[in-house]
Amino acid sequence: MLDKSYYEKVDEIIAGYGTESRFLIPIIQDVQSEYRYLPPELLKYIADKLHITEAKAYSVATFYENFSFDQKGKYVIKVCDGTACHVRKGTDVLEKLREVLQLKPGQKTTDDMLFTLETVSCLGACGLAPVLTVNDEVHPAMTPDKVIDLISSIMKEEQA
Amino acid sequence: MRIANREELALAREKSAQAMKAESYRILICAGTGCLAGGSEKIYEKLVQLAKDQGQQVNVTVEFGEGIAHNSDGSCPVNGNCAGIKKSGCHGFCEMGPLVRIEPLGVLYIKVKESDCEEIFNKTILQGQVIERLLYTMNGVAYKAQEDIPFYAKQTRLVLKNCGHIDSEHISEYFAVGGYSALEKALFTMTPEEVVNCIYDSELRGRGGGGFQTGYKWRQVARQKETIRYVVCNGDEGDPGAFMDRSVMEGDPHKMIEGMIIAGYAVGAQEGYIYVRAEYPLAIKRLKIAIAQAEETGLLGENILGSGYSFKLHINRGAGAFVCGEGSALTASIEGERGMPRTKPPRTVEQGLFGKPTVLNNVETYANVPMIINNGAAWYKSIGTEKSPGTKAFAVTGSIKNTGLIEVPMGTTLREIVYEIGGGIKNDKKFKAVQIGGPSGGCLIGTDLDLPLDFDSLKKRGAMIGSGGLVIMDEDTCMVEVARFFMNFTQNESCGKCIPCREGTKRMLELLEEIVAGNGTMEHLDMLEELGTAITDTSLCGLGKSAALPVLSTLRTFRDEYVEHVVDKRCRTGVCKSLCSITIDPAKCKGCSKCARNCPVSAIEGQIRNPYTIDQSKCIKCGACLDNCPFGAISRG
Numbered sequence: 064m065l066d067k068s069y070y071e072k073v074d075e076i077i078a079g080y081g082t083e084s085r086f087l088i089p090i091i092q093d094v095q096s097e098y099r100y101l102p103p104e105l106l107k108y109i110a111d112k113l114h115i116t117e118a119k120a121y122s123v124a125t126f127y128e129n130f131s132f133d134q135k136g137k138y139v140i141k142v143c144d145g146t147a148c149h150v151r152k153g154t155d156v157l158e159k160l161r162e163v164l165q166l167k168p169g170q171k172t173t174d175d176m177l178f179t180l181e182t183v184s185c186l187g188a189c190g191l192a193p194v195l196t197v198n199d200e201v202h203p204a205m206t207p208d209k210v211i212d213l214i215s216s217i218m219k220e221e222q223a
Numbered sequence: 224m225r226i227a228n229r230e231e232l233a234l235a236r237e238k239s240a241q242a243m244k245a246e247s248y249r250i251l252i253c254a255g256t257g258c259l260a261g262g263s264e265k266i267y268e269k270l271v272q273l274a275k276d277q278g279q280q281v282n283v284t285v286e287f288g289e290g291i292a293h294n295s296d297g298s299c300p301v302n303g304n305c306a307g308i309k310k311s312g313c314h315g316f317c318e319m320g321p322l323v324r325i326e327p328l329g330v331l332y333i334k335v336k337e338s339d340c341e342e343i344f345n346k347t348i349l350q351g352q353v354i355e356r357l358l359y360t361m362n363g364v365a366y367k368a369q370e371d372i373p374f375y376a377k378q379t380r381l382v383l384k385n386c387g388h389i390d391s392e393h394i395s396e397y398f399a400v401g402g403y404s405a406l407e408k409a410l411f412t413m414t415p416e417e418v419v420n421c422i423y424d425s426e427l428r429g430r431g432g433g434g435f436q437t438g439y440k441w442r443q444v445a446r447q448k449e450t451i452r453y454v455v456c457n458g459d460e461g462d463p464g465a466f467m468d469r470s471v472m473e474g475d476p477h478k479m480i481e482g483m484i485i486a487g488y489a490v491g492a493q494e495g496y497i498y499v500r501a502e503y504p505l506a507i508k509r510l511k512i513a514i515a516q517a518e519e520t521g522l523l524g525e526n527i528l529g530s531g532y533s534f535k536l537h538i539n540r541g542a543g544a545f546v547c548g549e550g551s552a553l554t555a556s557i558e559g560e561r562g563m564p565r566t567k568p569p570r571t572v573e574q575g576l577f578g579k580p581t582v583l584n585n586v587e588t589y590a591n592v593p594m595i596i597n598n599g600a601a602w603y604k605s606i607g608t609e610k611s612p613g614t615k616a617f618a619v620t621g622s623i624k625n626t627g628l629i630e631v632p633m634g635t636t637l638r639e640i641v642y643e644i645g646g647g648i649k650n651d652k653k654f655k656a657v658q659i660g661g662p663s664g665g666c667l668i669g670t671d672l673d674l675p676l677d678f679d680s681l682k683k684r685g686a687m688i689g690s691g692g693l694v695i696m697d698e699d700t701c702m703v704e705v706a707r708f709f710m711n712f713t714q715n716e717s718c719g720k721c722i723p724c725r726e727g728t729k730r731m732l733e734l735l736e737e738i739v740a741g742n743g744t745m746e747h748l749d750m751l752e753e754l755g756t757a758i759t760d761t762s763l764c765g766l767g768k769s770a771a772l773p774v775l776s777t778l779r780t781f782r783d784e785y786v787e788h789v790v791d792k793r794c795r796t797g798v799c800k801s802l803c804s805i806t807i808d809p810a811k812c813k814g815c816s817k818c819a820r821n822c823p824v825s826a827i828e829g830q831i832r833n834p835y836t837i838d839q840s841k842c843i844k845c846g847a848c849l850d851n852c853p854f855g856a857i858s859r860g
Contacts, residue, residue, distance in 0.1 A: 088542055088556065089539070089540065092540055128542070146463040147464045147620035149463075150696060184463055184715075185465070186502055187460065187465070188256050188466070189466055189626065190257045190320070191257050191261075192621075199504055201260035203257070
């Protein structure tokens with residue numbers, strides 16, 4: 064059971080839009096940006112408020128890539144796998160990150176809940192390829208070596 | 224703050240222009256996604272600080288509306304001794320960022336760092352001297368004026384005219400360059416039919432991919448019996464390698480908004496929606512600011528400029544589904560549904576958003592509208608080619624020297640774009656191909672370099688302009704692997720509604736993966752062709768219909784490379800790691816042992832000062848030895 068504050072927050076978000084079913088996507092987007100994931104309990108709660116079935120809300124939430132029912136790490140790293148980044152060896156950057164973060168195949172978030180590693184189809188920053196973002200901050204012209212520096216500087220900040 | 228009528232709008236425009244003139248200098252720091260990542264925010268802050276330290280007034284706000292008139296002598300209320308230090312939209316020359324433009328000198332400084340700011344301020348701003356080392360240099364020539372740089376000189380920037388020249392977060396800057404004059408013209412001097420006719424006569428074609436005539440769509444919507452109608456802007460620029468629309472939304476959002484209001488007036492719509500990708504947070508932010516300012520000044524909302532026409536605009540964020548770039552999927556997503564395409568007819572113009580007649584165009588298309596209204600259809604048709612008038616913005620990326628955003632007249636050749644504007648292939652490698660139109664497009668090769676880029680010539684060639692992404696590939700790119708990459712993309716993005724696309728793309732991807740892994744046969748190629756044709760013929764929407772295009776077009780043009788992969792088990796570029804071996808040239812190897820020490824699987828053996836050898840059965844082809852050899856004795860092939 065989630066804390067009462069979660070439901071209060073959701074009420075506040077819904078109040079900002081209204082209870083028409085067309086607001087489902089913006090509402091769950093706001094919930095997700097608040098908690099950086101979509102707690103499944105809240106989805107049911109929202110569905111009730113918008114007078115739609117839980118199945119319906121679930122079908123929408125699972126259709127779109129951006130929604131996640133799993134908790135994410137403190138730092139969400141998105142590696143661009145668009146064409147320009149791919150041609151400029153973005154895959155090497157991704158492989159290095161998996162290695163440095165010691166992620167097992169299929170694992171997205173590190174055990175200490177510090178990092179989540181994802182790929183994204185195109186960030187539209189093709190001029191800076193290959194790029195990645197850490198919590199939406201863009202890091203241009205990445206190389207496997209720069210990945211090591213980036214992670215160690217975040218780790219250092221965390222320990223301080 | 225509200226501008227109630229035409230006279231007040233004229234005054235606001237004049238006041239904004241005067242305020243811009245009153246600035247003794249203007250520094251435009253590029254704040255597009257690219258340059259921001261390079262640290263342009265810090266450069267902005269530093270320059271503002273330096274100007275304030277000199278006791279200068281920075282960025283005086285212009286107020287509009289009732290009660291704010293000219294000074295009694297008719298002059299502008301803004302003090303003449305002030306500085307304009309602005310965060311502008313994307314200048315397009317992303318490779319050289321962060322970019323700083325200084326007016327009235329017209330110089331463009333490239334790769335500016337925070338530590339350069341003091342010098343820029345003291346020398347260029349205070350003394351008018353140009354700092355040579357910050358200029359763009361090519362073939363020994365340092366270019367002082369931005370307009371002379373070959374990257375810009377060869378372009379025709381109409382849609383992108385203001386990008387990089389005005390501060391996109393202030394409506395007064397758009398006023399200063401004549402903003403909202405097309406809306407004024409449409410509302411007060413033209414009937415809705417005349418507006419539709421003007422766009423129809425201009426033969427403006429949709430910039431989002433299909434190239435369908437915009438005026439034709441508008442006319443159809445205007446003719447519907449249903450009186451509730453919508454205007455929707457497709458800002459779901461999902462093609463990997465395309466960022467034209469992002470730059471317009473970030474750099475000149477009012478131009479697109481003005482185009483949408485004109486569309487609304489023309490077809491009798493009262494509400495509009497902008498659907499923007501969630502991956503573009505900065506575009507969303509700038510659009511929100513622009514809409515809020517347009518509402519405050521009365522250019523959006525009830526009774527616009529006292530004309531009696533009302534129009535509201537909403538923003539919807541995408542949620543990471545590429546298929547939502549398709550019209551019916553996009554409207555479904557705005558309605559709060561799964562973003563899946565539906566069968567047509569009925570078409571979007573008949574039953575679109577919420578089942579009502581809907582005009583759906585993309586960002587660049589709407590951004591073309593104000594200048595067509597201002598200058599007329601005949602003027603517009605004088606640019607570009609006969610069947611594809613106007614200009615087109617392209618995002619040029621990949622293995623090219625000048626990565627960035629460009630705008631050229633339709634019909635410009637690929638050669639002009641790659642070699643004149645783009646500056647040629649990176650590291651002077653050989654040109655191999657260009658992927659046009661993203662994952663739905665096709666590959667153009669060396670013999671296509673002189674093909675004019677317009678909707679029809681490309682269609683004849685089996686490719687499409689798409690939204691305008693051009694990814695340049697050099698000789699080091701494996702076309703089979705590129706085809707696999709695109710198939711992987713479309714397979715991931717297939718919404719799963721129709722079987723040809725859902726199952727077919729998965730099978731095609733498996734075949735390609737087998738080829739890349741060295742397990743392909745000639746039969747694989749036949750199966751790819753057969754499947755590809757079936758998917759193209761039978762899929763429901765544009766995504767499925769074009770999903771096989773990259774594979775089919777590379778199979779045609781680069782068949783020898785496919786054959787090499789399946790018969791000779793060889794990848795000439797060394798990209799497909801399973802198909803290549805790494806060897807040491809005994810003539811070049813000095814036996815230093817560095818490679819053996821770097822090998823993670825101990826596959827390299829030998830004795831000091833004697834040539835080393837690689838045990839192919841152990842080698843994992845990681846290339847660690849290759850990168851570390853001081854004598855260039857190791858090669859992949």
